[in-house]
Amino acid sequence: MLVANNLFKKFAGKPALADVSFHVRPGEIYGLLGHNGAGKSTSLGIILGMVMPDQGDVTIGGISVLKDRSKALRKVGAIFESPAFYDYLSGWENLKILMSYSGGFDEKAARAVIDRVGLTKRVHSKVRTYSHGMRQRLALAQALLPEPEVLLLDEPTDGLDPEGIKWFREFILNLRDERGMTVLFNSHLLGEVELMCDRVAILREGRRVFEGPVQGLHDDTPVFEVELEPWGTACGIIHCLGGEILADRRIALKPGADPAALVEKLVGAGVRVRAFSPVRRSLEDLYMEILNGAPSPN
Ligand SMILES: Nc1ncnc2c1ncn2[C@@H]1O[C@H](COP(=O)(O)OP(=O)(O)OP(=O)(O)O)[C@@H](O)[C@H]1O
Numbered sequence: 001m002l003v004a005n006n007l008f009k010k011f012a013g014k015p016a017l018a019d020v021s022f023h024v025r026p027g028e029i030y031g032l033l034g035h036n037g038a039g040k041s042t043s044l045g046i047i048l049g050m051v052m053p054d055q056g057d058v059t060i061g062g063i064s065v066l067k068d069r070s071k072a073l074r075k076v077g078a079i080f081e082s083p084a085f086y087d088y089l090s091g092w093e094n095l096k097i098l099m100s101y102s103g104g105f106d107e108k109a110a111r112a113v114i115d116r117v118g119l120t121k122r123v124h125s126k127v128r129t130y131s132h133g134m135r136q137r138l139a140l141a142q143a144l145l146p147e148p149e150v151l152l153l154d155e156p157t158d159g160l161d162p163e164g165i166k167w168f169r170e171f172i173l174n175l176r177d178e179r180g181m182t183v184l185f186n187s188h189l190l191g192e193v194e195l196m197c198d199r200v201a202i203l204r205e206g207r208r209v210f211e212g213p214v215q216g217l218h219d220d221t222p223v224f225e226v227e228l229e230p231w232g233t234a235c236g237i238i239h240c241l242g243g244e245i246l247a248d249r250r251i252a253l254k255p256g257a258d259p260a261a262l263v264e265k266l267v268g269a270g271v272r273v274r275a276f277s278p279v280r281r282s283l284e285d286l287y288m289e290i291l292n293g294a295p296s297p298n
Contacts, residue, residue, distance in 0.1 A: 007021070029176055031193040034291075049072070089127060099142075132159050133167075155186060157187060224277060226275055227274035228276075
C-alpha cells in the first residue's frame with residue numbers, strides 16, 4: 001500500500017535519512033520508531049510530499065508521491081506535527097474551512113465522523129476551550145473526513161493522558177479491524193506501539209536498522225530468567241551452546257535452541273538449576289537491544 005524506496009535526505013549537508021526503505025501492507029498498522037532526530041518525521045514529511053528527498057521515492061497505492069502528489073495523497077489522511085486550528089472558531093467551523101480547501105464540505109459525513117471521534121457535544125464550542133485530547137480528536141476527524149485508505153500519524157498520542165491514549169489505541173485498532181485501514185505512525189511510547197502495531201521499523205541516525213513483526217520479535221530469541229549455581233560453570237555451558245548472558249540473571253538462547261537440552265547439560269555438569277523461566281521481553285527491551293547492539297551506521 002505504501003512503499004518508501006531508498007530515501008536520502010540531507011539538511012545543511014548533514015544526513016537526516018540515508019537509504020531508508022520500508023513498505024506498509026494494506027490493512028497493517030506499522031510503527032516507525034527511533035530516538036530523537038533518527039529521521040521519523042522527515043520520513044513522514046517525504047511521504048506527505050512536504051519534504052523533498054535528495055534521492056528515492058514513495059508510492060502510495062502504486063502512485064508516486066514525487067510524480068503525482070495530489071493523486072497519490074488522495075487516499076491519505078494525516079495528522080502531521082501539531083495540527084493548526086483557528087482557536088477563535090468552533091471545531092465545526094474549523095472542519096468546514098479545512099475541508100473547503102480539499103474538495104468541499106459534506107455536512108452529513110462531517111457529523112458522522114465527529115460522532116465517531118466522540119466530539120458531538122463540544123463541536124460547536126470554540127477550539128480554544130478544547131483540551132489537548134479534544135484537539136487531537138478534531139485532528140483525527142479532519143484526517144478521516146476524506147475517507148482515506150491510509151492514515152499517517154506523527155506522534156499521535158503525544159501529551160495525551162492514559163485514558164486518551166487508551167481511547168486512541170482502541171479507535172485505531174477498530175479502524176483497521178472494521179475498515180481495513182492502513183496506518184503508519186511514529187511514536188516514542190513503545191508500550192503503545194507494542195499493543196497496536198503489526199510491524200515496526202527502527203531508525204537510527206537516519207538509517208533503518210530493523211524491520212519486522214512485533215510478534216515475531218518475541219519469538220526470535222528466547223530469553224530466560226535463571227538462578228544457576230555455580231554461575232561461572234553455567235555461563236561456560238551457556239556460551240558453548242551459543243547462548244548469551246544478559247543483565248539481571250537473564251540468558252538468551254540461539255533462535256530455535258531447545259531450553260530442555262541446555263538444562264540437561266547444566267544438570268549433567270553438576271550445576272544446580274534453582275530457576276529457569278521464560279521471560280517475555282517487552283518491545284522496549286528489544287528496542288534497546290537493537291539500538292545499543294547495532295553498530296553505528298555512520
Ligand atoms: N527542516 C529542517 N532543517 C534542518 N534540519 C532538520 C530539519 N528537519 C529535520 N532536521 C534534522 O534532521 C534529523 C532528523 O530529524 P527528524 O525530525 O526527522 O527526527 P525524528 O526521528 O522525527 O525526531 P523526534 O523524535 O525528535 O521528532 C535531525 O538531525 C534534525 O535536526
